Amino acid sequence: MPQRDTPDEPRADRSGERPDFADEPVREVERGGVRYTLLGTAHVSPASVAAVRHHIESGRFDAVAIELCSSRHRALTDRDAWRNMNLFQIIRDRKAGMMMASLALAAYQRRIAEQFGIEPGAEMKAAIDAAEAADRPLQLIDREIGVTLKRTSRRLSWWKRWVLTNGMVLSLFSREEIAEEDIERLKQGDILTETFSEFADQSPELYESLIAERDRYMAARLRAENEGRGERRVLAVLGAGHLAGTVEALRADADPVEEVRELDAVPPASRIWKFIPWLILAAVLTGFGIGFSRSPELGWSLVATWVVINGGLSALGAAVARAHPVTVLAALCAAPLTSLNPTVGAGMVTGAVEAWLRKPRMGDFESLRDDVIHLSGWWKNRVARVFLVFFLSNLGSAIGTWVAGASMIKQLA
Incomplete structure (x- = not known):
């Protein structure tokens, strides 16, 4: 099966100057009659928003895929989602801890927006809006955040799990401003990864669940959604930190359906x-x-x-x-x-x-x-x-x- 992995550089504008978003990394992989263009974005960068709009509005793509799961997509697009919350049901179903984790991620995002005047996830929102305007199907290719957190939890010892959970929740009450170097790290990853970055650097289990597995999952979802449907071009909008791993996974010979099933499974608790x-x-x-x-x-x-x-x-x-x-x-x-x-x-x-x-x-x-x-x-x-x-x-x-x-x-x- 022919596979190609080539760069796709934005062209210069009429003045001969490179556009502001020219430094946003782009990789292309072709297999099974589908040409995947992977755009690496910075989740807090206006240049990434411009790059996303440029690629979608070019009309070169038949579908747009984004690094979101359905629950994160709903949180980003439906500001009324919280109104439908049933507190008693959440408590009864033992999901209160997961709900606090979601609030932690949302609070972290809003703190960045308030402190630096930038909106994390703006490039994903731009992709959603541009795909709708161009009448292109939108594919949500990231794994559900709940599954990711559960698989992560299952890999950790009880002590690491305790430190991670309470550290994340207690960090909600921190009055410290977010350092600019943390913002720079966001340009290489995503909000979910950055939230646990301090632990992931010291824990192979966290790295595997939060980064490596999601690279494989997104590649499998891309192939499952698009292969076997004739020749087509697909734009995938990913955090720059996931670009290399997803490209490598796209070029692997794993069965995409089996890969998704395996990575969606939550191991039983010890x-x-x-x-x-x-x-x-x-x-x-x-x-x-x-x-x-x-x-x-x-x-x-x-x-x-x-x-x-x-x-x-x-x-x-x-x-x-x-x-x-x-x-x-x-x-x-x-x-x-x-x-x-x-x-x-x-x-x-x-x-x-x-x-x-x-x-x-x-x-x-x-x-x-x-x-x-x-x-x-x-x-x-x-x-x-x-x-x-x-x-x-x-x-x-x-x-x-x-x-x-x-x-x-x-x-x-």
């Missing part, structure tokens, strides 16, 4: 994670049993230790989130029990109670994207505060479980 909650339950109940067998006073002291420390730290987390007083009380009562129940977390209870007591208004959904940029917005916006209550009460309960457990061991020693 069995040890299923057993840890039950081990905690068994250990705590055994401690209670030993305590009461020695003396009722010791037994009740152990129970009080568990309830006060576990419930107290969870309630403290809810209070820091400025939850309703009833929600704080719910955290105090629920955490000692949920810590012994592998199927329910303290945050599920406190999040639901907070959402019920302080029902978000339509204005909270409409202003959610703007509010989460600033520290105070997480407490002002009722939607954001529900997730804040969920996270901090869960964090307090998790810390309380280990602190209370250590205290009980000392009493029994």
Whole structure:
């Protein structure tokens, strides 16, 4: 099968000068009767926007592919998407953590836009609009962000997972300005990759899931969408950091359908994670049993230790989130029990109670994207505060479980 990999340089304008976007990298690969033009963009560069429009408006392409999944495409194009959020459903389906991750990415993007006067993702929005204006089909070729995060999580040890998750969420509250060198790095990658760049540099597992796998996935999606449909030209708009890997994957002999199926699969969670909650339950109940067998006073002291420390730290987390007083009380009562129940977390209870007591208004959904940029917005916006209550009460309960457990061991020693 003939394959070609050639550069495609923008032509000089009538004055003989190269256009502003001439430095945007372009690679071409031809296989299966399809000529793929891969345009490497900087996600925060006006030149990239101009390059995208130039290529699509040239009329040379039969289809346009972009480095977005359906959920990120919806977030970029549908500003009313947050209005349809069902908080109770999200909490019940254990998706509150994923929702906070999405808010983290959105907040990071908006902080860049506010600080530097540039809009991350503008080149993708330009591709969407230009493709629609030119009546060209739009192909979303990136893997769903939820699948990427789950596959990433499955690869990490429990400690790296804990550091990554809490580091990302706690970074939301940072008041530090985004350094210009971070913006420069964005020109070589994308928002998703940059968010985890500090960890990816030190973790082969993160690099594989966030970068290498997505290169293979996007190449497979391009081939699956376009091969077997006759001769055609396809423009693929990718972050510059994905250009080399996607070109290499396009030239490989992997079956695209099988490749997509393999990379869309989420590996099962380690069995040890299923057993840890039950081990905690068994250990705590055994401690209670030993305590009461020695003396009722010791037994009740152990129970009080568990309830006060576990419930107290969870309630403290809810209070820091400025939850309703009833929600704080719910955290105090629920955490000692949920810590012994592998199927329910303290945050599920406190999040639901907070959402019920302080029902978000339509204005909270409409202003959610703007509010989460600033520290105070997480407490002002009722939607954001529900997730804040969920996270901090869960964090307090998790810390309380280990602190209370250590205290009980000392009493029994």
